[in-house]
Amino acid sequence: MYEKKATGWLKHADFIIIDIMCLELSFLLAFYIRQGGGNPFTSIYYRSMFFILDFAQIFVTLFFDTFQGVIKRGYYLEFTAVLRHVILITGLSALFLVVTQSSEEYSRTIFILTAVIYAVTTYAARSWWKHVLARRRTEGIGNQSLLIVSSKSYLNKVVEQLTSNNYAGYHIAGIAVVDAQWKGSTIQGIPVVADASDMAEYSCREWIDEVFLCLPLEDEETEKIQEQFLTMGITVHLAVAGGHTKSNNKQSVEQIGGYTVISSSLNMTTKKQLLLKRMIDICAGLAGCLMTVLLTAIVGPMIYLKSPGPIFFAQERIGKNGKRFKMYKFRSMYMDAEERKKELMKQNRVQDGLMFKMENDPRIIGSEKGPGKGIGNFIRKTSIDEFPQFWNVLKGEMSLVGTRPPTIDEWVKYDLHHRARLAVKPGITGMWQVSGRSDITDFEEVVRLDTGYIENWSIGLDIRILLQTVKAVFKGEGSM
Known part of the structure; x- marks a missing residue:
C-alpha cells in the first residue's frame, strides 16, 4: 500500500515531533523565567494550557x-512559515482562554514569552533537522x-536526476x-543489483519499498x-x-526527483489518514508498554521458574516491504524451541512450510501437563505473550493492525504474489x-x-478488526 506523498510526510512527522518538543520546552522555560522556578502542573490552568498547546499544534x-x-524551503521562507505557524497556534490558544473565561488566571507574560521562545527554538530546530536530512540524502x-x-541508454541521466533531486x-x-x-x-556510486531475469526475485527477497520505472519500451513490455x-x-x-499505464491498481500523478510519474499501488492513503493511524499506534504503544511492565512483574517469574532463561523472546522478522526487524514477545516456549521446530515440521498444518501451526505444540512451556495446560498455553491463549510487541509499535516497526510478519525461513519460500502481504507495516492483530x-491452514x-485488507484499508476497518480482536480475546480464543 502506497502512502500518497508519504515519503515527504514521514519527514513531516519528524518535524512535527521536533516542533511539539520545542513548544513544550518553550512553555516550561517561559514559566520558569516569569515565576523564577516552581512547578506549572500544580495549577489546573497551566496544566490545561500545556496540553491545549499540543492540541493546537496538531490542529494547525x-x-x-x-x-x-x-524540506525545500529556504531560510527566509522557513522564517515566514514559522511565524505563520506560531501565530496560528497562539491565536487558537488565546481563543481557548477567552472561551473558557480563564484568561485572567493566566499570565500574559508567560503567554507572550512562550510564543517568542517557541518561534526562535522551532526555527533553529527545523533548520538543524533539514541540515541532517540533507546530509542523509548525500550519504x-x-x-x-x-x-x-x-x-x-537512460540510466546515467535517471540516476543523476534522482540523486540530485532526492528531496523525498x-x-x-x-x-x-x-x-x-x-x-x-x-553507476555513479549506486550498485547494479539485478537485470531483467532476476529483478523481480531480487525485490521479493530484499527491502524494496518502491520502484522507479523509466524505460523506452513499448507499453505492453513496460506493463509486464x-x-x-x-x-x-x-x-x-x-x-x-x-x-x-493500463494498471487496474490505485494511481496518482506525482513528482519524484524532477520526473512526473504515474504511481500505482494496491491502495493509497492520504497524509491525514497516515498521521491518524500513527497517532493511534503511538497512544496504543504507550498504553501497551505500560501494561507490559505490569505483566512482566506477574508472568515473568512464572516463566522463569518453569523454564529458566530470558523472560522475553526476540526473533528477527520480515517487516514492511522486506525490511528486517526484531519482534519481541513474552517467551512462551522452552529455550530449545527453534531447534525442535525442524523435527516437528512434518506435523505442520500449513502446507509448504509458509507458516507453522500445529496442535498441542510440545515446545510450549508447561505443555507436558496436557493439552492447553501450563503457563505457556495460558499466555498464548490470552494473547499476553504479544504485549511486548507494543514496543515495536511505539518504535514504528509495527502497527496495531496490519499483517503478521513472517519469519525468515518462511519468507524465503514466498512466491512473488505472497510478498503482497508485506505491503503494509506488520500488525499485532489483523x-x-x-x-x-485456528481453522485456516x-x-x-x-x-x-x-x-x-490492504486493498480496502481504512481507519474504520482497523477499528472493526480491533473490536473483533477484543471480543476474541475475552472469549479466550486468542487472536493476535
Whole structure:
C-alpha cells in the first residue's frame, strides 16, 4: 500500500515531533523565567494550557498544512512559515482562554514569552533537522527504499536526476538494468543489483519499498515489468515520458526527483489518514508498554521458574516491504524451541512450510501437563505473550493492525504474489487473525485475506478488526 506523498510526510512527522518538543520546552522555560522556578502542573490552568498547546499544534498541522514543502524551503521562507505557524497556534490558544473565561488566571507574560521562545527554538530546530536530512540524502540514507529500473541508454541521466533531486529522502537500494548484464558494477556510486531475469526475485527477497520505472519500451513490455512489481505489493512510479499505464491498481500523478510519474499501488492513503493511524499506534504503544511492565512483574517469574532463561523472546522478522526487524514477545516456549521446530515440521498444518501451526505444540512451556495446560498455553491463549510487541509499535516497526510478519525461513519460500502481504507495516492483530486463524491452514487463504485488507484499508476497518480482536480475546480464543 502506497502512502500518497508519504515519503515527504514521514519527514513531516519528524518535524512535527521536533516542533511539539520545542513548544513544550518553550512553555516550561517561559514559566520558569516569569515565576523564577516552581512547578506549572500544580495549577489546573497551566496544566490545561500545556496540553491545549499540543492540541493546537496538531490542529494547525492537520488543517493549515504548515509543513507543506518544509524540506525545500529556504531560510527566509522557513522564517515566514514559522511565524505563520506560531501565530496560528497562539491565536487558537488565546481563543481557548477567552472561551473558557480563564484568561485572567493566566499570565500574559508567560503567554507572550512562550510564543517568542517557541518561534526562535522551532526555527533553529527545523533548520538543524533539514541540515541532517540533507546530509542523509548525500550519504544515501532514508526511510523508504527505492529500486531504479531502467535501460542502459537512460540510466546515467535517471540516476543523476534522482540523486540530485532526492528531496523525498529515498534510500536508493540499487539499479536494475533491463537490457544489459551489468550486475556487480556501479553507476555513479549506486550498485547494479539485478537485470531483467532476476529483478523481480531480487525485490521479493530484499527491502524494496518502491520502484522507479523509466524505460523506452513499448507499453505492453513496460506493463509486464510493472505488473511483476505490483503483484508483490510494491509501489511503482512510472515516468510518464515512456507512455501511459493500463494498471487496474490505485494511481496518482506525482513528482519524484524532477520526473512526473504515474504511481500505482494496491491502495493509497492520504497524509491525514497516515498521521491518524500513527497517532493511534503511538497512544496504543504507550498504553501497551505500560501494561507490559505490569505483566512482566506477574508472568515473568512464572516463566522463569518453569523454564529458566530470558523472560522475553526476540526473533528477527520480515517487516514492511522486506525490511528486517526484531519482534519481541513474552517467551512462551522452552529455550530449545527453534531447534525442535525442524523435527516437528512434518506435523505442520500449513502446507509448504509458509507458516507453522500445529496442535498441542510440545515446545510450549508447561505443555507436558496436557493439552492447553501450563503457563505457556495460558499466555498464548490470552494473547499476553504479544504485549511486548507494543514496543515495536511505539518504535514504528509495527502497527496495531496490519499483517503478521513472517519469519525468515518462511519468507524465503514466498512466491512473488505472497510478498503482497508485506505491503503494509506488520500488525499485532489483523484480518486473518480475526477470521478464525485456528481453522485456516491454507496459506493462500491467508494471503487473500491480507491482500483484501490492504486493498480496502481504512481507519474504520482497523477499528472493526480491533473490536473483533477484543471480543476474541475475552472469549479466550486468542487472536493476535
